[in-house]
Amino acid sequence: MDCNEVRPLIDASVDRELSPVDERRVQQHIAGCAACQRETEIVRVLAGTIRQAGYHRAPDALRARIVAGLPGAARSSPPEGARRRAWRLPRFDGWRLPVSVGGGAANGGTAGSGWLTVLVIALCAAVAGVTLTLRRPADVSPFVDELVSSHVRAQLSGRDIDVISTDQHTVKPWFNGRLDYAPPVVDITASGFPLAGGRLDYLDHRRVAVLTYRYRKHVIDVYVFPDTANRSGSDAGAWPGSTAGATLVRDGYSLVRWREDGMVWWAITDAAPDALSALETALKARPQPSE
Structure with missing residues (x-):
C-alpha cells in the first residue's frame, strides 16, 4: 500500500474499525512512513480531544x-x-x-x-x-472475504501446513479419513511451483483441502473441493463481477477460480496475478497421478 491508499483508512484504523487484513497492511505501511505516522498521531489527538469534550x-x-x-x-x-x-x-x-x-x-x-x-x-x-x-467493493462476495481471511490467518499463525511434504503420494493419503472426498494432489515443480504440503480448513460451512505451493519466495494456497453449487444459500464457486479464469485482486492478494473434473479450484497468493495464471495452466495440464 502507498500513502494515497493508507490516508483514507487512518481514521478507521485509529477507531479499530478495520478488518484484520486491512489493519495489518495499514500498519505495515505506517511503520515505514514518517508522513503517515504524523497523520495517524494527529487523528489520535483529535479523536481523544473530541471524546474528552463536554457534551x-x-x-x-x-x-x-x-x-x-x-x-x-x-x-x-x-x-x-x-x-x-x-x-x-x-x-x-x-x-x-x-x-x-x-x-x-x-x-x-x-x-x-x-x-x-x-x-x-x-x-x-x-x-x-x-x-x-x-473497504468493501460491491462486487466482492462474502466467500471471497472468507477465503482471504483464511489465507491470512494461516500465514500469521505459522501453521499454514498440516502435512509438510513435496511428495504427492504423501500429501494425498493424509487427507483420507479427514475429508469426505479425495482432492487431486500433483507436483508441478517442473512448471516452477513445487509442492510444499497441505492442510485442512473450513470454508462455506464445510471442511476443504488446501494444497500449498511455493513460487519463488511466495506462498500459493490452492483450495479444492467438490463443485456443489448453492451450498448454504451461496455458490462457493461463483466469481463476483468476472468470469472464470480472470484474476481478482482483493486486499493486495491475487485470486483465481476455475472448475474442472467436478471440483472447484480457488488459488490465492500475494504474488503478482501472472503467477496464478501460470499455476492454473500447469494444474490444468497436469498428468493424471498414479495411485
Whole structure:
C-alpha cells in the first residue's frame, strides 16, 4: 500500500474499525512512513480531544441558525413553532453538540466554536463513509472475504501446513479419513511451483483441502473441493463481477477460480496475478497421478 491508499483508512484504523487484513497492511505501511505516522498521531489527538469534550444539548437558538443556513431554508421557512416541532422528530431528539462551557451559544458568545464542532463532525462522517466504500467493493462476495481471511490467518499463525511434504503420494493419503472426498494432489515443480504440503480448513460451512505451493519466495494456497453449487444459500464457486479464469485482486492478494473434473479450484497468493495464471495452466495440464 502507498500513502494515497493508507490516508483514507487512518481514521478507521485509529477507531479499530478495520478488518484484520486491512489493519495489518495499514500498519505495515505506517511503520515505514514518517508522513503517515504524523497523520495517524494527529487523528489520535483529535479523536481523544473530541471524546474528552463536554457534551451539552444544543440551544434552540443554535438549532434555528443551523436550520436557517440549510439550502432552501429561505424559500420554505416554516413558522417558528413548526421549526421547534421539527427538531423534536425522533431522528433529531436527544441530539447533542459539544459547545464551550464558558459561554452560551444563544447569545452569540460561542457560536463560532459551535459551528467549528459541527464542521469537524461532518468531516469525520464524510471520511467514515468514504472509508467504508473503499473497504468493501460491491462486487466482492462474502466467500471471497472468507477465503482471504483464511489465507491470512494461516500465514500469521505459522501453521499454514498440516502435512509438510513435496511428495504427492504423501500429501494425498493424509487427507483420507479427514475429508469426505479425495482432492487431486500433483507436483508441478517442473512448471516452477513445487509442492510444499497441505492442510485442512473450513470454508462455506464445510471442511476443504488446501494444497500449498511455493513460487519463488511466495506462498500459493490452492483450495479444492467438490463443485456443489448453492451450498448454504451461496455458490462457493461463483466469481463476483468476472468470469472464470480472470484474476481478482482483493486486499493486495491475487485470486483465481476455475472448475474442472467436478471440483472447484480457488488459488490465492500475494504474488503478482501472472503467477496464478501460470499455476492454473500447469494444474490444468497436469498428468493424471498414479495411485
